[in-house]
Amino acid sequence: MIEDLIKKEFERRILEESLMRIHTCLDFMKDDHIWFSPNDNVNSVGNMVLHLCGNIRQYIISTFTDAKDERKRSLEFSQNKSHHRDELKEMINATITEAVDVVNKLEGELLPKEFNVQGFKEKGINIIIHVIEHTSYHTGQITTICKWLEDVDTNYYPGLDLDITS
Numbered sequence: 001m002i003e004d005l006i007k008k009e010f011e012r013r014i015l016e017e018s019l020m021r022i023h024t025c026l027d028f029m030k031d032d033h034i035w036f037s038p039n040d041n042v043n044s045v046g047n048m049v050l051h052l053c054g055n056i057r058q059y060i061i062s063t064f065t066d067a068k069d070e071r072k073r074s075l076e077f078s079q080n081k082s083h084h085r086d087e088l089k090e091m092i093n094a095t096i097t098e099a100v101d102v103v104n105k106l107e108g109e110l111l112p113k114e115f116n117v118q119g120f121k122e123k124g125i126n127i128i129i130h131v132i133e134h135t136s137y138h139t140g141q142i143t144t145i146c147k148w149l150e151d152v153d154t155n156y157y158p159g160l161d162l163d164i165t166s
Helices: 002-028 045-064 073-078 085-104 124-150
Strands: 114-117 120-123
Touching: 002 045, 002 085, 002 124, 045 073, 045 085, 045 114, 045 124, 085 124, 114 124, 120 124
Parallel strands: none
Antiparallel strands: 114 120
């Protein structure tokens, strides 16, 4: 039961929520804005998408399957204008879709099991939570950069009155 709730929440947060928002922002953004960074300490939207692909692939796909961990984290931040908008959308879409499939196939006994990932010892449940949190964090950054550069309302909740209280 708890495993099903975790799987559903993972899918909802990274597939239905974050992926949709990342696609929305990429669609709004001018090509040169996707790779814009005001300084060396701020990542571009393009670099954040590459980073999310690397992180999700390493933490979920490589950790919970037989897929080899070939992540080169530093490249996620050093590549500039290396991929077009459609490539970035396809990369993040494929990565998140595969990660959701992997999590949906997990057995409950893997949740308390410890794994080595990126030099850390983490339990399966912690890895899943990390990926939800990490993806959401960078999705928020992508949204902020998109709104700032494009001066748009991303309209993530069309038709909903968010001022309604329970």
